[in-house]
Amino acid sequence: MDLMLYNTLTRRKELFRPIQPPQVGLYTCGPTVYNYAHIGNLRTYIFSDVLKRVLAYNGYKVRHVMNITDVGHLTGDRDMGEDKLEQGAQREGKSAWEIAAHYTEAFKKDIERLNILSPTVWCKATETIPEQIQLIRILEQKGYTYRTSDGIYFDTARFAGYTKLSHQNLEALQEGARVERNPEKRNATDFALWKFSPPDVQRQMEWPSPWGTGFPGWHIECSAMSMKYLGEMLDIHCGGTDHIDVHHTNEIAQSEAATDRKFFNFWMHGAFLIIAGGKKMAKSEDNFLTLDVTVARNRVEPLAFRFAAFQTHYRKPMEFSEEGLAAAQNGLQHLRNQVRALLDGASPAVIDSQYQEKFRQAVNNDLNMPQAMAVVQEMLKSDLPAPIKLATLFDFDQVLGFDLQGLDAGEALPDEIRALADARRRARKEKQWALSDQLRDELQAKGYVVQDTPQGMKVFKA
């Protein structure tokens, strides 16, 4: 079965073939670490996690690079705002480096709780400054840059094919109302490669360069880092849809201008998460929800959000609601209970090839997770024997990432719990219902689930 992926470059699903099979180079735009990630951001990382797992499911060896943007991402438009890290430092009374470290850790914790696999390489913008400077020098030698009073800029008019990703009409775009102009720019779409430190302000993050002390522009880091860590394996680059028009467009322009070669073969973009009222989640709105807050407020597990994300295809806006999240938690719990029931007296055997093929077709059709989830249910409801269902489901879980194999089927309980469970078994046998119910309450209070199944009483950690 072929793997078909939607490519923003061509606006259609294409057959995926890596440049150096069986290796695949995957670059995912990581967070700018000046604040916590919200669940909308995290939805996009769940999308790229599925992509990565599906590549592996198809037998590819994935080299995954994710950057941490810890400098240079400006708050304002037209390359004239403040650096987000420096601003965050001011807001919280810490150094820019402390801010970056804190939010980087928070981000890593979030993705771990969502069972998002760690990238092969984490890289930071601040640790790739020489490579970025080198790239800018090449662009300068080739005549793609010009200098203004505040930095070195890329002249987008000199790069043919600037709109190949965004498919935008630049003339019409220029007619659009622009709030703030950078008067020194030659073209509205030009962007900073290197920004000079302001003469009157002492920046915490700044480096010497051939053009003067300063810091890199936001886009150049991704070009430098993907080239450094992926080499020739520029297979897939992904991120959120908002990056199509500016960030990724600029990455392509500067990279291809520098190397005279195609940058990435595939560009994939995840759609936004929107909340009731139809608005996207944004840090500027008051609908900003972190994973911590969402999980605590709704009394669900982080993985419930992962389950919820699988209900919608990644290229469609995901309608988020507390009701939907609760539904996902119930669905996840049900799935686990099904596994526990199967695990009772059976162990995984052989994978069913027919359902495996159906599952593969779903995920290989541009990561159609809603359909893949339907295949999961269909398989579980089938007449297959338990050992085959288990093996097949565990195979699917390589993509799903619900940790179903780690489920406790009732073994390995602490002595205290085991004693309580045994006591309740005796009480039930002797029809001491009051005592039995009391012991059940006690077990539940200690965080254990008690199930009376036709095969007897089962106890496991909730």
Next chain:
RNA sequence: GGCGGCAUAGCCAAGUGGUAAGGCAGAGGUCUGCAAAACCUCCAUUCUCCGGUUCGAAUCCGGAUGCCGCCUCCA
């Protein structure tokens, strides 16, 4: 102004020419000391609306309406 997307049951949603997946919620039932859990059954003659093409359309074409995203920091 430009570019793009979306509209399917109470909620989330797949399906993109062959007669409506799946999840959650809900109803009934089996099991059970009870409650859960699990299992079984039921739950859209219909896909925003109006035209058209076709033997046949949720799926294609035209139009209308509503909603959203990007073009400005944003996943």
